Amino acid sequence: MINLTERHQHIINKLQQKGQVAVxxxxxxxxxxxxxxxxDLKLLEDKGLLFRTHGGATQYNPYTIDLPVNEKENLQASEKNRIALAAAGLIEPNDxxxxxxGTTVLALAKLIQPSLLKNLTVITSALNVALELLHHPEVEVIQLGGILRRSSSSVTxxxxxxxxxxxxxxxxFLGVDGIDLEFGLTTTNVMEAHLNRxxxxxxxxxxxxxxxxKFGKRGFGKICGFDEIDQIITDKGISDHTFKSLQGMGVKVTIV
Incomplete structure (x- = not known):
């Protein structure tokens, strides 16, 4: 029979290969x-070698933290710009x-070309998005009011x-802090999650x-399950397993 050390080595090896394991x-x-x-997973977690999740474990910390928007803007910047470009192509006249x-939807606001879009109305909770679109007088912008979250420059x-x-x-067009195949879509702030719903x-x-x-991560506030969204635009860093799982749940996945 395989001993404790061999089991632990097998778990660590599989984590290094796939990034996550299932019980x-x-x-x-x-x-x-x-x-x-x-x-075994608890012992390995106590040693700081993995993070336990529902039904398994992951190599990376699955819980997101609330970083200021100016710090987030510099993370995965090229991926965010490609995602934003694909999203901008979905906006039509009279929309x-x-x-x-979020920083990815802010990148989208920067790429909107009002000269190609007639009668465009934009409602937003984000102050930085509204200020970006303020440069385009042909776009009608409706800024929501409420409690200001300084970390995200948005209201809730x-x-x-x-x-x-x-x-x-x-x-x-929704930005999120975490996408977990079991838990759904999340953000770090519960009031923002309510507004997103x-x-x-x-x-x-x-x-x-x-x-x-953002995949394999969880924020504090759950926004919704996958049955309530239509499409996810992401980059080629997602795994084949995640891609196929999302498609199996009826979500269109666009990879840029």
Whole structure:
């Protein structure tokens, strides 16, 4: 029978190869019970060698932290710009769109070309998005009000949610802090998660803009499950497993 050290080495090797492991797979491979595997994962986590997740473990910390927007803007900048360019191509004349907060949707705002789009209306919770579009007098911008989150330069709260109830939008462009195949889409702030849910409710199509570093991560506030979004635009850093899983859940995945 395989001993404790050999089991632990097998788990570490598989983590290094795939980035994550599942309890059920390890049980089959090592021919031990789930209780044994969970004890092994706890011991390895206590040594700082992995992070336990629901049903398995990951090599990387799955929990996101709330960084200031000016710091986030420099992370995966080239990927964000490619994602934003693909998203900008989805905006059509006469659209009334919602742009949530985040650095990837800010990159989208910078790429919108109003000269090619007639009668474009943009509703946003993000101050930096509104200021970016302020340079285009032909775009009607509606800035939501509410409690200001300094870390994201955006508003949240019941006032913003109540104002949204009066609108119906063709598309929502949503940034997130985490995408977990089991838990869904998340952000680091629960009030922002509530506002994002209301944005989804009033939009005909919900489009998530997220670079591949957001996958396998969880924020504190759950926004929604995958059944409530239509499309994810991301970069080629996502795994084949994630890509196929999302497609299996009916989500269109665009890789740039």
């Amino acid at each position: 059920i797979d390890l049980c089959d491979e090592l021919r031990v019970s789930s209780v044994t595997i969970r004890k 009334s769109i919602l742009i949530a907060s 709260g019941p006032y913003a949610e109540s104002v949204l109830a009066d609108f119906s939008c063709s598309k929502l 209301q944005m989804i409710n009033i939009s005909q199509k919900a489009i998530v803009l997220a670079d591949s570093s």
